[in-house]
Amino acid sequence: MFQLNKDRCIQCGQCARVCxxxxxxxxxxxxxxxxxxxxxxxxxxxxxxxxPTEAIAFPGLSCEPMxxxxxxxxxxxxxxxxxxxxxxxxxxxxxxxxRQVIEEVLRxxxxxxxxxxxxxxxxxxxxxxxxxxxVMKLVVEWVENKHISMEILSELERQNNIVTLDAPHLLIGIxxxxxxxxxxxxxxxxxxxxxxxFHSRGxxxxxxxxxxxxxxxxxxxxxxxxxxxxxxxxxxxAFGYPDNETYxxxxxxxxxxxxxx
Numbered sequence: 001m002f003q004l005n006k007d008r009c010i011q012c013g014q015c016a017r018v019c020x021x022x023x024x025x026x027x028x029x030x031x032x033x034x035x036x037x038x039x040x041x042x043x044x045x046x047x048x049x050x051x052p053t054e055a056i057a058f059p060g061l062s063c064e065p066m067x068x069x070x071x072x073x074x075x076x077x078x079x080x081x082x083x084x085x086x087x088x089x090x091x092x093x094x095x096x097x098x099r100q101v102i103e104e105v106l107r108x109x110x111x112x113x114x115x116x117x118x119x120x121x122x123x124x125x126x127x128x129x130x131x132x133x134x135v136m137k138l139v140v141e142w143v144e145n146k147h148i149s150m151e152i153l154s155e156l157e158r159q160n161n162i163v164t165l166d167a168p169h170l171l172i173g174i175x176x177x178x179x180x181x182x183x184x185x186x187x188x189x190x191x192x193x194x195x196x197x198f199h200s201r202g203x204x205x206x207x208x209x210x211x212x213x214x215x216x217x218x219x220x221x222x223x224x225x226x227x228x229x230x231x232x233x234x235x236x237x238a239f240g241y242p243d244n245e246t247y248x249x250x251x252x253x254x255x256x257x258x259x260x261x
Contacts, residue, residue, distance in 0.1 A: 001033045002047060008055035015047035015056055031056070042117040082200060087247050089204025092167045092240035097203055099127065102169075105197045112190040115181035121190050121234070124225060126170035134224065136164050139211070142218045152210065163210045167238035170208065172215065172225070177232045187234035195237065204242035212236040 015031045016024040023037035024047060033041065048056040048063045069075070106123055114120065126132050143152050155162045164170060173191050175183030195205050215221045215233045227233065 001038060001041070002031075003057045003059065004031060005055045005057070006030060008053040010053055010055075012052065014050045014052070018046045018050050020044060020046065044117045082196060084250055085247070086196060086199045087204075087245070088206040089240075089242045089245050090165050090206055091243040091245050092165065092204065092238075093243045094129070094168060095241050096127070096129075096168055097240060101201060101203075102127075105194055105201070108197055109190045109193045112186075112193045114186035114189070118180050118186065120175045120180040120183040121187040122174050122231075124172040124174060124227070126172065126225075129168055132164055132168065132170055135170065135211075135221065136161065138218065138221050138224060139163050139214050142214060142220065146217075148217075149210065149214075163208065163214065165206055165208070165238045167206070168240040169238070170211065171237045171239060172212070172227075172233055173235040173237075174227060174231050175234050177230055183232070184234045191235045191237060198239055202241065203239055204245065205237050205239045208236040208238050211238075 009030055011026075011029050013026055013031075016022075016026050021037065021040040021042070023033055023041045024031045025034045026032075031047070043058060043061065045058060045061060045063055048054075048058060048061075049066075054063075102125060106125075110119065126135060139152065140156070143149055152163055171191075171194065173187040175187050177183075180186075191207075195207075198205050212233045212235055215225065215227065215236070222229075
């Protein structure tokens with residue numbers, strides 16, 4: 001439940017207007033939490049974020065000042081260009097991405113939307129090259145033993161790693177198998193934000209579908225990475241600085257089917 005500083009409150013009602021589950025009442029003129037709605041509050045902090053006088057606070061949580069954002073044609077074109085210039089990168093330099101850069105990107109991804117603000121996703125960063133190599137070794141052993149996805153081996157014979165792409169780092173998105181509303185979608189939304197944030201820093205990415213599926217299938221891989229049985233890998237990404245992959249043109253994309261009613 002939030003704490004209200006009545007000396008700061010100007011009774012504008014903005015907090016109640018933006019509450020997604022109508023948890024806030026204004027019966028006394030000041031915002032208050034409706035007793036029957038205590039469990040409905042998802043601590044999205046909309047009320048604290050919109051308060052013009054910082055009258056609302058949540059113990060243990062905070063709202064940082066928001067950097068000014070000016071929507072309009074310039075902002076749209078910059079965002080559009082960032083999205084259009086992002087490509088899946090499959091050739092990486094050996095240069096490591098600094099941990100502080102990765103940490104900033106992951107921290108920013110916490111602001112991605114999630115069902116009921118549950119934020120069920122957690123991240124496993126495979127940062128050491130020797131750990132990435134060990135993951136790939138376990139992948140090869142699993143494929144050889146199970147005789148599944150044999151194209152992984154045939155591509156390796158052609159010096160083409162289609163699982164980890166010989167990237168210096170891997171990012172694995174993990175969430176609970178049960179107990180949350182939509183962990184798969186929530187994780188993928190956050191991964192897409194991470195994808196674009198990396199791109200904005202000149203870091204290349206490639207979504208690693210083979211890797212995500214293989215980790216979920218291989219007990220050896222899960223044990224090596226320390227992923228318990230009650231958690232599921234919902235997405236994975238190889239990332240690093242691109243090695244001579246500078247694209248010059250946008251590939252043709254067909255128009256998606258759209259219905260208007």
